[in-house]
Amino acid sequence: MEPTPFERLLNISDESAARPGETGHNGPNGGNAADADLLDAYSRAVVGVVRAIGPAVVSIAVKKRNGSNALEPYGAGSGFVIAPDGYILTNYHVVADAHGIEVTFTEGDTLEAKPIGLDAATDLALIRVPLSGLSYAALMDPPDLQVGQLVIAMGNPLGFQSTVSSGVVSALGRALRAQNGRLIADIIQHTAPLNPGNSGGPLLNSRGKVIGVNTAIIAAAQGIGFAVPATTARWVVPQLLTSGKVRRLYLGIFGQTRPLSRRMARFHDLHQASACEIMGVERGSPASGADIHIGDLVVAVNDTVVQNMDDIFFRLSQLSIDKPIKIKIVRRSQMVETEVAPREAGE
Numbered sequence: 001m002e003p004t005p006f007e008r009l010l011n012i013s014d015e016s017a018a019r020p021g022e023t024g025h026n027g028p029n030g031g032n033a034a035d036a037d038l039l040d041a042y043s044r045a046v047v048g049v050v051r052a053i054g055p056a057v058v059s060i061a062v063k064k065r066n067g068s069n070a071l072e073p074y075g076a077g078s079g080f081v082i083a084p085d086g087y088i089l090t091n092y093h094v095v096a097d098a099h100g101i102e103v104t105f106t107e108g109d110t111l112e113a114k115p116i117g118l119d120a121a122t123d124l125a126l127i128r129v130p131l132s133g134l135s136y137a138a139l140m141d142p143p144d145l146q147v148g149q150l151v152i153a154m155g156n157p158l159g160f161q162s163t164v165s166s167g168v169v170s171a172l173g174r175a176l177r178a179q180n181g182r183l184i185a186d187i188i189q190h191t192a193p194l195n196p197g198n199s200g201g202p203l204l205n206s207r208g209k210v211i212g213v214n215t216a217i218i219a220a221a222q223g224i225g226f227a228v229p230a231t232t233a234r235w236v237v238p239q240l241l242t243s244g245k246v247r248r249l250y251l252g253i254f255g256q257t258r259p260l261s262r263r264m265a266r267f268h269d270l271h272q273a274s275a276c277e278i279m280g281v282e283r284g285s286p287a288s289g290a291d292i293h294i295g296d297l298v299v300a301v302n303d304t305v306v307q308n309m310d311d312i313f314f315r316l317s318q319l320s321i322d323k324p325i326k327i328k329i330v331r332r333s334q335m336v337e338t339e340v341a342p343r344e345a346g347e
Contacts, residue, residue, distance in 0.1 A: 042150075049152050049208040050164050055106055055135035056081040057201060059156040060090055060113075060127075063100035071100045078155035078201035079103070079127070080210070081136040082237070086129045089233060090200030091215055092118050095125050103129050117240025121248070121345070122184055122232050123215050125200075126240040137202055139230040139237075140209035145169055145188065153192035153214055153225065155201025163198075167191030167225075173257030173308065175279065176216060176226050186257055186308045187226045188212045194225040203227040235314050249316040249325075249342035252285020253278055257308040258297060268299075268335050274307040275299045275330065291338040292327065300328035316342065 057080045064074040077094030081087065088103060095101055101113040116126040152166045171189040190203065194214055203212035212227030239246045258277035260270060275297035281287050298306060301315045302325050319325060324341045 045150065045206045046152055046164065046166050049204055049206065050154070052208045053080075053137050053154060053202065053204060056137040057106065057154045057156075058088060059104040060088075060094055060200065061102040061104070062095055062098040063102070064097070065099045074098070076156070076197050077199045078197060078214070080154075080200075080202045081134045082139060082210075084134050084136050085132045086134060087116070087241070088113065088127050088129065089213060089237065090125050090127060091213065092120050092123045092125045093215075094200045095127060096120070101127060103127070117244040117246075119236055119240060119246045121246065122228055122236050124213065124228060124233060124236050124240070126237060137204075137208075137210050139234050140205070140211050141231060141234050145172055145211060145229075147172060150206045151190050151192050151211065152204045152206075153190070153194060153198060153201060153227075154204065155194075155198035155214060165193045167193070170224075173274075174226065175254065175256045175309075184215070184228060186229055186232070186310045187215075188229055190225050190227065192225055198225075229310070232310055232313075235310075235317065239317070246317070248313060248345050249319060249321060250286065250345040251312075251316070251340060251342050252282035252287040253292060253298075253312075254280040254282075255298065255309050255312070260297075264330070267333075268330055270299055270330075272299065272305050272307050276306060276308050276312055286340050286342050290327075290340045291336065292329065292340070293331070295331075296336075297330040298327055299330055300326075302326050303328075 060077045060079050061073060062075045063071040066072050077090060079088045079090030082089045095115060096118060102110055103113045104110045111129040111131060113127040113129045116128050118125045147169050149169050151169055152164065154164055156163060167190050169188060170191050174187040174189045176184045176187045198214050201214045202210045203214050205211050210230050212229050213233055214225060214227045216226045236246055255276040255278050257274050259274050278292060278294055278296045280294065281292060300306060301312060304315055306312050306315060321344050324339045327338050327340060329336045329338065
């Protein structure tokens with residue numbers, strides 16, 4: 001596979017850079033040719049992604065009815081086309097409770113959109129415009145992410161269309177609380193600057209693949225943004241498309257990804273790199289009546305390996321509601337198996 005310009009940075013020869021004690025090609029106080037190559041390759045990577053994906057990124061304007069039943073502007077956000085026949089992915093909080101949705105493309109065309117499905121638990125929503133043959137962005141599966149890798153955020157912050165920012169992945173496996181109070185698990189934390197209106201826009205790698213959906217910023221901090229990973233979107237979107245919602249079992253647990261040491265993995269004969277550490281158990285939930293406690297490491301559901309909350313959510317989406325499930329847990333030095341009788345979320 002042909003490397004991207006950014007990946008070619010790793011192959012710049014040592015001879016092109018000044019060695020310790022030497023001056024750069026442009027003098028002792030100036031930059032050298034290698035510095036220029038680095039900057040140019042970084043720029044080419046970002047420019048290439050913007051050219052390829054820009055037409056798929058849209059601006060979303062939301063309207064609500066006022067006291068006289070007239071539609072008036074209520075909010076704005078971003079989104080991106082994920083299929084050529086008009087399907088657009090955005091955030092739940094951008095379009096929730098909207099009475100009217102307008103989508104504006106980079107060429108300036110504005111169309112009304114209809115909601116197809118909403119999922120507050122992952123802050124994702126699917127809408128559609130009556131148009132086909134559109135440019136679209138592919139959700140990467142699996143997004144092989146590493147802390148420190150280049151990421152590019154696209155969206156429409158503060159009403160400015162087609163805005164681009166770049167940064168790096170700063171952390172993986174974070175948890176973020178959604179507007180409905182639930183924790184969204186395995187969030188990507190990054191440093192690409194975000195502003196109000198970026199919500200729902202794509203987070204991309206240097207090859208132009210969508211690795212996440214930008215969902216939030218921390219107002220009191222600078223340079224901290226969050227995105228729902230593409231792996232989450234890939235199992236949520238088909239359910240939104242077919243039933244308008246995500247039909248999931250409800251356990252009442254919150255967790256985050258916890259790497260497993262080699263020693264622990266060998267001791268318990270585990271063939272996985274991580275587990276889901278329980279960070280909270282809701283009162284009155286199915287899990288509260290089972291042998292599940294804060295600090296437990298969930299390693300399997302019905303004998304299927306799980307490494308994070310995404311794995312648990314995906315597994316639960318495949319199971320029957322009327323049957324109890326087995327959960328395998330590492331608790332300190334012991335392997336514990338417990339049974340939970342889940343119920344459908346929203347009941």
